[in-house]
Each structure stands twice: as structure tokens, then as C-alpha cells.
Amino acid sequence: MPERYRALVALAGGAGLRWGECVGLTWDAIDLEKTAIRVGRVGIEVAGHVTFKPYPKTRAGRRVVPLPPFVVKLLRAHRKLVPPGPAGEVFTNEAGGPLRRTVFRAWIWRPALVRAGLLGKVVQVEPRVWRASWRDRDGNEVIEEFPNRRVARARVSRMAQGGLRFHDLRHSYATWLVSDGVPINDVARVMGHEQISTTLDRYTHAFGAGAEKVRDSFADFPLTFEADEDESGP
The missing domain is CATH 1.10.443.10 (Intergrase catalytic core)
Known part of the structure; x- marks a missing residue:
């Protein structure tokens, strides 16, 4: 960037x-x-x-x-x-x-994704030949060769489909907070969600590791139930 x-x-x-x-x-x-x-x-x-x-x-x-x-x-x-x-x-x-979001996306954001290896791929195959590859709208791989790295990256930036969106950074932020055990009401507050249900609906998928933490927290819990030897009945 x-x-x-x-x-x-x-x-x-x-x-x-x-x-x-x-x-x-x-x-x-x-x-x-x-x-x-x-x-x-x-x-x-x-x-x-x-x-x-x-x-x-x-x-x-x-x-x-x-x-x-x-x-x-x-x-x-x-x-x-x-x-x-x-x-x-x-x-x-x-x-x-x-x-302007549209200009930033085209001229700053997507070229940065290409340079970071997050959108398509550009590799030098000969002293003056760079090979660019990306996925088109149908998911097919497209490969073209260019005389320099700059032109190859620009082509990938314009033509590649998908890729990380700027808004995905916000989603990553919320996912990190939930995964690290920040209370969901606090996550909703810093995200600016009016309803806590919005946070729950969008980010509870990140609770997988958190569920294991919950289980581990009770691993040594002393409260156990053992049947009394004199007890009878179901």
C-alpha cells in the first residue's frame, strides 16, 4: 500500500x-x-x-x-x-x-492487492517477459505475457474478478474481536451496530474457537454428580 x-x-x-x-x-x-x-x-x-x-x-x-x-x-x-x-x-x-471510493479502488486498492499477491499472480519468466494470470468471471484462468511488471500488474488489477474488498477489513476486525473473546455487546458498540442481533448474525461464525475456550474453562470445575451408594431408583 x-x-x-x-x-x-x-x-x-x-x-x-x-x-x-x-x-x-x-x-x-x-x-x-x-x-x-x-x-x-x-x-x-x-x-x-x-x-x-x-x-x-x-x-x-x-x-x-x-x-x-x-x-x-x-x-x-x-x-x-x-x-x-x-x-x-x-x-x-x-x-x-x-x-472517492471508486477511484481509490481502481488506482490504489486493487493494484496493492496484486503487489501483495492477493489478486492474481505476476511472475518474471524471462529477462523481459512477465507472465500474468488471473480468474475471469466464469472462474477460468487467463494467462498473458507482458514486457514489464508494471503493465502486467495493471492488467491483473483491471481484469481479475473477486479479491479482498476494503469493507472486508471491517469484517476482519469484528471477527478478530469475537475470536479473542471480546463480549458481543462490546463488539456491537465499537462496530456501531444499532441492534446486537446484527453483530450476532454476522459474526457468530467466528465463535468456533471460542466454543472450545468455553469448554476448557469448565475442564477443572469441581461440581460433579456421583450416585450415592445407598441411593436407589432411577
Whole structure:
């Protein structure tokens, strides 16, 4: 991921923010000393134009989210690297304007997936030949060769189907919390879910390992029932 956007990705994966919440975030909502952020302002993109609302779509969306150390570190570096936007926005494009999700996906996100080996594959097969491979809409593998790595990666980025979505970082965040035993009501709160049932429906699949922890917690439980030798009957 280009350095300019590393804190953006970290915030989605390490604090569970939605895209619009990241785009609308301003520096006055971040307390790096207390390692927390106030989520409220959101960016909304319609027909390629980004506008901002001072509040999310639900009351639960207004929340305070704790920040893990790696997110704090990247935000500090980002503040030194990138000037704030007109209203103090944390994340802007290279011209200082609002980030557009469609542009970010095409020019930043998907190329980064290719470089990370998470979308298609690009390998050098000869001194001036790079082979690119990816899956098309029907799941068939497509292979083409190019004169340099940059062109090969760009082709995979445009043509490959599927791949990790930016929103999947938010899902990963919630899954990590549930898997690590964070109470489901706390997970719902930091995710901004209005109904705890939403959290349960989406993330209880991550409870597999948690179920084993529950069993282990009772492994040495002293309460046992043994039939009295003098007892009779069923």
C-alpha cells in the first residue's frame, strides 16, 4: 500500500471503520494520547461527487472507538506526511480533495492487492517477459505475457474478478474481536451496530474457537454428580 494510504487501511482493519467514516474523519475527532477516536462525520459519494454529513445513518454510529498501537503509530506518521483537508480531513487525495471510493479502488486498492499477491499472480519468466494470470468471471484462468511488471500488474488489477474488498477489513476486525473473546455487546458498540442481533448474525461464525475456550474453562470445575451408594431408583 502506498505510504499515503497506509493509515487509512490500518484504521479500517484496526478500528473497524466504514469507508465513509474514514473519509469523513477529521483530526479534531482523534485523540492519539488517549488512543481513541470519535466517529460521527461521514463522507457520501454520489455520481462521483463526495459530500459530508455531520452524523452517521444511525444513532449507534456515533461512537468512540479505541485504537490499537499500530494504528496510532501509522496515524502519527500520516499526520507528518499528509496535510489535512479543507475541514481538517485526515485522508485526502493527492490534490488535497476528498477521496472517492471508486477511484481509490481502481488506482490504489486493487493494484496493492496484486503487489501483495492477493489478486492474481505476476511472475518474471524471462529477462523481459512477465507472465500474468488471473480468474475471469466464469472462474477460468487467463494467462498473458507482458514486457514489464508494471503493465502486467495493471492488467491483473483491471481484469481479475473477486479479491479482498476494503469493507472486508471491517469484517476482519469484528471477527478478530469475537475470536479473542471480546463480549458481543462490546463488539456491537465499537462496530456501531444499532441492534446486537446484527453483530450476532454476522459474526457468530467466528465463535468456533471460542466454543472450545468455553469448554476448557469448565475442564477443572469441581461440581460433579456421583450416585450415592445407598441411593436407589432411577
